[in-house]
Amino acid sequence: MNTFVRTFTATLEHIDELGHVNNAVWVQWIQDIAVAHWQAAADPVHVSAYFWVVVRHEIDYRGNIGVGEQALGRTWVPGTPRGARFNRHIVFADARGKDIVTAISTWAMIDRASGRPARVTPNIVAAFAE
Template structure:
């Protein structure tokens, strides 16, 4: 499992006084990219890029300005062709899950932009690491 802390800034807050849904999506992207860059070998990061093909998000609680959450992400299952599902959750300081998501990512060749099958050596540092 890979973790990262996020703190809600004033610009992240919507008219209801809590983190805007679009910010949660940005944080999902941010933690996924940070995980890739932290774990993948440099040659994989240089040669490949991931794109989201699907988000499934459950909003379970609110976070206000100045509040922090711990983002957690993991990839429980092997890829299917060019895609795999990444799980993400954000846990508040009260130990309650505020947002939980499953996102589907596809692997592209950075130079050509073409879809690539996720080879075992690319997936190995991520799959099952929870």
């Protein structure tokens, strides 16, 4: 499978009253890395024709980072889609390489022209396989 990697740096606005990255920021970073992966891997024709919306997030928090610290995000799309949906896996690791946030997100592909869900075809999935 095609794994996409991006580094995220915690800034002061990401930090909550506990002194670490707020849970809502992790959700935003999940969306950011997923969208960046789609834009980097997908055929530009598909990027123009479709966009993705989140249907579900399942997130496990096992650690955190503070201001100025970095998390390495990795994402990939295993398996096969189910109609308009597929699951995306996301893992964030701290500077020591320890996985601190893991997630499985379900996304649905939407046709830009109709605004309706569209079946994820094999040629779209091919961009995410190695």
